[in-house]
Amino acid sequence: MRCTDIYIHPSLLGQGLMVRISFDGVTGMEYWANYSMTAIFFLLGLALPAAAFTVGRWLRPHHPSAAKIITYESGVDPFGDSRVQFHVRYYLFALLFVIFDVETVFLYPWAVAYDTLRQDVGLFVLVEMLIFVLFLFIGLIYAWKKKVLEWK
Amino acid sequence: MQAWMWLGPVIMLFVVLGFVTLAILFERKVIGWMQSRIGPNRVGPWGLFQTVADVLKLLLKEDIVPQKADETLFKLAPVIAFVPAFAVVAVLPFTDSLVFADIGVGLLYFIAISSITTIGILAGGWASNNKYALIGAMRSAAQMISYEIPLVMALVGVIMAAGTLNLSGIVEAQKEMWFIVPQFIGFVVFFIASLAELNRTPFDLPEAESELVAGYHVEYSGFRFAFFMLAEYVYVFAMSALTTVLFLGGWNPLFGFTFLPPLIWFLLKFSLIVFTLIWIRATLPRIRVDQLMQLGWKVLLPLALFNIFLSALLKEIPGIGSYY
Numbered sequence: 001m002r003c004t005d006i007y008i009h010p011s012l013l014g015q016g017l018m019v020r021i022s023f024d025g026v027t028g029m030e031y032w033a034n035y036s037m038t039a040i041f042f043l044l045g046l047a048l049p050a051a052a053f054t055v056g057r058w059l060r061p062h063h064p065s066a067a068k069i070i071t072y073e074s075g076v077d078p079f080g081d082s083r084v085q086f087h088v089r090y091y092l093f094a095l096l097f098v099i100f101d102v103e104t105v106f107l108y109p110w111a112v113a114y115d116t117l118r119q120d121v122g123l124f125v126l127v128e129m130l131i132f133v134l135f136l137f138i139g140l141i142y143a144w145k146k147k148v149l150e151w152k
Numbered sequence: 153m154q155a156w157m158w159l160g161p162v163i164m165l166f167v168v169l170g171f172v173t174l175a176i177l178f179e180r181k182v183i184g185w186m187q188s189r190i191g192p193n194r195v196g197p198w199g200l201f202q203t204v205a206d207v208l209k210l211l212l213k214e215d216i217v218p219q220k221a222d223e224t225l226f227k228l229a230p231v232i233a234f235v236p237a238f239a240v241v242a243v244l245p246f247t248d249s250l251v252f253a254d255i256g257v258g259l260l261y262f263i264a265i266s267s268i269t270t271i272g273i274l275a276g277g278w279a280s281n282n283k284y285a286l287i288g289a290m291r292s293a294a295q296m297i298s299y300e301i302p303l304v305m306a307l308v309g310v311i312m313a314a315g316t317l318n319l320s321g322i323v324e325a326q327k328e329m330w331f332i333v334p335q336f337i338g339f340v341v342f343f344i345a346s347l348a349e350l351n352r353t354p355f356d357l358p359e360a361e362s363e364l365v366a367g368y369h370v371e372y373s374g375f376r377f378a379f380f381m382l383a384e385y386v387y388v389f390a391m392s393a394l395t396t397v398l399f400l401g402g403w404n405p406l407f408g409f410t411f412l413p414p415l416i417w418f419l420l421k422f423s424l425i426v427f428t429l430i431w432i433r434a435t436l437p438r439i440r441v442d443q444l445m446q447l448g449w450k451v452l453l454p455l456a457l458f459n460i461f462l463s464a465l466l467k468e469i470p471g472i473g474s475y476y
Contacts, residue, residue, distance in 0.1 A: 030254075033157070037253035038261070040161045041242035045235035048165065049379055052211070056375045061214050069219040071282050072370060082220070082281045090294055093445070097297040100453070104304045107460070108260060111311035114464070126464045133457055140453065149449045151442035 092148050096140075103136050160252055161242070168241060172385040173203045179430045186434040213374035218280065221371065225279035230372070230379035233272030236265045237386040244393045245320040247403045247414040258319040259311070262394060263304055266349075269383060270296045273358070276380070277368035288367025291441065292351065292358030298448040299348035299355075305456035306341035309463040310398050313476050319394075323402030330401035334466070334475040337459040339399045341452050346391050348448065351384065353433040357441055392425040393418075400425075 071078040110117075110129055117125040143149060177192065177199060184191025192199035217223055243258040245251035255261060270293055277289020311317060313334065314325035322331075332339045348355040359367035369380045396402060400421040403414035412420075439447070467476040 034253045034255045036157065037161065038239065038242045038255065040158060041164075041239045041252070042235060044158075044161050044165050045238035046231065048238070049231045049234060052375055052379075056211050056215065059212055060374060063214065064216065068216055071218050071220050071280075072365075073283065074365070078283075082283045082286055083278070084283070084286070086290060090290055093294050093298055096449070097301060100301045100305075104301070104308075107305070107308050108311065108317070111308045111460075112315060112317055114312045115315050118467075123468075126461070130461060133460070137454075137457060140449070144450065149446060151445040 089148070089151065092143075096143060096148070099136060099139065103133070106132065164241060164252065165238065168238065168386055168389055169382075171389050172382060173207070175385055175388060175426060176203045176206075178426075179433070182427070182430045183434045186431075207378065210374055210378040215374045215376060216371075218282070218371050220281040222279040222281065225275050226371075227376070229272050229276030229279055230376045230383070231272075232275060233269050234379045234383040234386070236268040236272075237383040237390065240265050240390045241386070241393075243319055244390065245323060245397060245402060246393075246418050248320065248323075250415065251320055254318070254320055257317045259307065259317045259322070259398075262319075262390070263300075263307075266387070266390070267296070267300060269387070272383070273368050273380075276372070280368075280371035282371050284365045284370045285368050288358050288370070292368055295348055295351070295355065295357060295444060295448075298445060299345045299452070302341050302448060302452035302456045303345035303349060305453065306338040306345065306459065307398065308456075308460045309335045309338040309476075312460075312463055312467070319397050319402075323397055323404065326401040326404055329475050330399065330404070332399040332401075334472075335399065335459070335463065337455060337462070341456045341459065342399070343395065345448075345452060346395065347429070347432065348444070350387050350391055350429070352388075352429060354436040354439045355444060356438055357444060388426065388429060392422050392429070395425050396421045 071082065073079075107129070110125075114125065180202070181191040181199070192202040195201040195205045217226055240262045242253040243251075243255060243261050245254070245258075273296075274289045274293045277285040277287075277292070280286070310322065310331050313331060314322040316322060316325070325331075347353075351358050359369070369377055372380060396418060402421075403418045405412060405414070405417050463476050467473045
């Protein structure tokens with residue numbers, strides 16, 4: 001591997017904040033630098049609440065009383081359990097979501113490779129996906145006719 | 153991981169926090185003007201420090217954990233909601249050189265990570281052990297998963313035209329023509345679905361204050377509440393930037409007006425989207441829950457699927473095919 005270019009620009013506007021290190025064009029180092037950047041964003045996302053809650057603990061009052069820590073229910077004493085059974089329609093929507101989300105998992109790589117595949121095998125690549133989507137669409141129409149999509 | 157790698161992301165964190173501070177003020181101002189009011193104007197000149205004052209107030213407020221709540225989950229939920237909101241900012245390309253994580257699957261990363269927030273909201277509503285909070289959280293989860301489908305399906309046309317999931321690559325593909333023109337159906341579906349994903353008016357049912365008090369965060373106070381709000385506004389930032397990148401050509405100038413730097417072009421388009429979100433909030437009433445579900449599944453999803461095959465067919469037409 002040969003290092004083709006390295007540039008570092010910590011200036012805020014215009015030029016990049018990130019450092020690009022390339023080996024033979026695209027590269028392992030850049031690959032790792034990019035993915036560690038996502039990790040840094042995750043860690044900073046955790047650090048901000050951690051810092052804010054710690055500073056907050058030093059500043060805010062803490063005087064819990066029986067009335068204060070009671071569950072809020074518009075000023076009335078809460079009755080019954082809050083964790084009630086839910087209507088089955090929520091689960092039906094969740095099932096539909098899973099089906100179509102899996103469909104997108106197949107659609108995305110297909111869309112990325114579409115132009116290449118079309119040059120290789122022609123419009124067959126479109127017909128193939130059309131058949132797959134139609135099968136799932138029939139499922140949607142079935143749910144539609146069964147009035148699963150109504151919210152009453 | 154070297155120390156210097158932290159510099160950019162830390163600056164970005166403050167940029168995002170600064171955006172949220174100003175966006176909340178701007179939203180209140182704009183809605184005020186649209187309703188013939190002045191909006192906040194007491195704290196600092198032009199009300200500039202209104203949000204700062206609000207945040208300081210929240211910081212000094214008592215952190216109340218209800219007795220019946222699941223304490224660990226209750227305290228963790230705002231963090232679960234916030235972390236992915238900031239993590240998605242990593243992949244957004246602001247100019248061709250100003251991008252933190254230029255990863256190949258940028259778009260997929262954005263979509264996958266952003267859906268984790270639903271878990272934070274659901275966890276918050278469940279852990280509160282409050283009826284309003286649980287109903288709000290369940291509604292929110294149902295809404296967010298229902299609209300995630302049209303949201304991701306609407307982007308398939310864009311991916312087919314760009315041939316990549318890398319966000320910088322998608323912007324490069326729009327040098328000739330912004331995708332809002334050839335992918336207009338995709339844009340409309342994406343924009344409506346993104347309003348619903350952001351839980352913004354007219355899709356703000358999860359926190360319908362007149363019926364659910366505040367929805368999933370009714371039991372939250374002080375800074376834990378602030379983090380739910382922060383997550384919401386960081387998503388406004390991320391989603392507006394994503395819309396700019398995917399449909400408005402990112403940093404590409406309009407009509408070849410290259411005398412403005414690319415970052416300014418990006419910010420102009422980005423601000424336009426943010427303003428439109430506020431404008432819609434001031435204009436449209438909240439829709440009913442049954443209309444919400446029907447719009448998502450019966451209108452937007454078939455439309456998004458239709459758009460995929462329409463784009464594929466239009467690719468075959470000589471002349472305009474190169475735009476698809």
